[in-house]
Amino acid sequence: MKNYDYKQIEKKWQDKWEESGIFHAENKSEKPGFYALVEFPYPSGQGLHVGHPRSYTALDIISRKRRKQGYNVLYPMGWDAFGLPTENFAIKNHIHPEIVTANNIARFKEQLKSLGFSFDWSREINTTDPEYYKWTQWIFLKLLEKGLAYKKEMAVNWCTSCKCVLANEEVVGGVCERCGSEVVRKVKSQWMLKITEYAQRLIDDLDEVDYIERVKIQQKNWIGRSTGAQVNFNSTAGDIITIYTTRPDTLFGATYMVISPEHPLIDKWADKLSNIDDIMAYREEACRKSDFERAEVAKDKTGVCLKGVEAINPVNGKQIPIFVSDYVLMSYGTGAIMAVPAHDTRDYEFAKTFNLPIIEVVAGGDIEKEAFTDCETGVMVNSDFLTGLSVEDAKVKIIDWLKEKDIGFEKVNYKLRDWVFSRQRYWGEPIPVVFCEKCGCVPIPESELPLKLPMVDSYEPTDTGESPLAKIDSFVNTTCPCCGGPAKRETDTMPQWAGSSWYFLRYTDPNNSEVLASKEALDYWTPVNWYNGGMEHTTLHLLYSRFWHKFLYDIGVVPTKEPYARRTSHGMILGENGEKMSKSRGNVVNPDDVVNDYGADTMRMYEMFIGDFEKSAPWSTNSIKGCRRFIDRVWGLQDIVVDGDTYSKALEKTIHRTIKKVGEDIEDMKFNTAIAAMMALINEIDKVKSLNKADFKALLSMLNPFAPHITEELWETMGFEGFCSLADFPTYDEAMCKDDELEIPVQINGKLRSRIVIPNGADQATALDIAKKDEKIAYELSNGTVVKEIYIPNKLVNIVIKK
């Protein structure tokens, strides 16, 4: 036996796979297609994280198994390469982001290749490649054409020190993530995408896809659908105030009203309000606060009562005061609420603070102590024609009443907001529109795509918060495609989420220059059969890409409503100390070191053996050794192999059972128990000390998806034909998975007293007969009378006796 020289072996097979192109997917094939997808990485300067291979190995195992089962498999890889870290690195080190990106990609690619993934590298894509982002821009133009992209003045996070717009994720604890300075709100004109238009379909179509439940739940919560009513309140000023409520049944309990500080009626009523200065001061204070601060001071309710205008409750004509308070948001509902302190916790707190009346309209709680918000058990009181009804019935009746009087109607609201699509940054896709003095905002013609990022030396953020592109005159100044007159280009770029919202479509036809992917390719490959990724992308990437896909479906570009048929999620790999891996904690494990010290096969085995795939798990250097020992033992088996075309008698049952277990566990992503089963098989082989070629062949083939290099090498050594990677996944015979005889426990009164051997499938009479002949059981039975006899076929016998 040669030494197990994993470095030489792994390099050898990686080269062979590349030369032979056996992992290339065919766009036309007699075989059924299978499209496996993992989230493509952001090629950061740190290189690959040990977390990346967890997901990649899992779907590599599934892809490799599918190939062995006769599928034409597409398992692609690419680079989500636009983004801030690269840009910041470029600024700091005076290297162009394009070069930084190219370097990072080269490193990532080398690392991924060293792990032996069966990616189809011929379909590699890169979101920063103009031939790729041409189509990202094209999709934007289509969204614009259909009215789903629009510009809006809105408040953004502004770092006073960096003089730069920050994404919400970059604001930590109310201050700038990078410099720690104060972050304020600043109103800027931003591109928005109308994802809200798709809110209902994004909920409904979850029924059609196979996503793990927590992903569905998280998406639904994020979209946040609620059913209620929109109601018009008259005011003493004569203006209508429109409110949204999920509890129209409590209308009789509305004792005051609250509008958001930004509400336009305040400006309209300025003359009528005697305390307008106080109100304006309150508004200014609220505007100055970041979202974070507004949420932070949630405990203490603040506000100002409007002096001079009151609202009129439509159900009883009572005049009620109007307050302005920052707990009402302009961005949700109508920016105004009716306050029912008896039945809403926030209103209750506010009413207590400002000493406002609290009227109970749903009986069942104790409103002296707290708001009663239960909708299930309460009965309506103090509510005229609603009194006596259940909450549910009252809702129906009041909505009918509102409709009849033409002052309100049933209304559905969503928490989901439109997607802020502008970034004032250099390293992103330029938004392909120009602004003409005559024609206004004009999209550039499709024939001019891609609109390339200009190559420049300086891309530092500007003092004004405009995109770095704004400083580049040669880029900004252009002519209007409409009238030919002078025009200025949009200088904002797209967010990183843009390129990743449709990348899976491009893999099906990555070099197409006519369309984003051909109809044939999309028909054959989409939807993605199996998509695995992180939970952290559930509400951003996953939702955004579903939205884009639905839009592309609507305009006839893609053939399916949903992009991904199945979505699974992996847990995080933590540092050895159980904390999240990070440089500052000093617990980062470099995958290169692991591959170097133990080999790619061991690394892959360990990442799959580490624990439940869906849960997070701490890294353990000691446990890696266990996987390496397993690999070494597999290597050692070549010495004891003897000829034999069928499974050896001593092992055949274990082999059938292991094939079954491994195959099923892969489908359920229970990789840890699949590996445990193969370890158990090896323990068995060691025990019987014999192995023939057929046994070994089956073991190698089922182990191949996990540890592809060593299995290819042994496959060749043993003289088996072709690539192990393409050899059939072994099949099992259900009948051979069963034993002729089984040992089952016998309990007396639920306590284990003995074990007996019964024929497989024995009936109750047989099993009990054997049990009663057992010495220990016979002794127990002699001490009492039998009350009940239970036999679970092939599982256990339990005899209940009375002493």
Added chain:
RNA sequence: GCGGGCGUGGCGGAAUUGGCAGACGCGCUAGACUUAGGAUCUAGUGUCAACGACGUGGGGGUUCAAGUCCCUUCGCCCGCACCA
């Protein structure tokens, strides 16, 4: 506060979904081979007052039978955060 999840040996984790708790691996103990062992092999390894009893965060319940179902309670992790 709301939503989701978790709690099993010294550690990572198994348990056919109500049927022998602790598979598999790590670690540990003893032995073998060794100049050597952080290599390899063999045996052992939940706890205890040990032919038995106890044991899946705590308490209660349903059942012939509970890690698994129900009630209650404690603790931890993740996401969202005044969404009317």
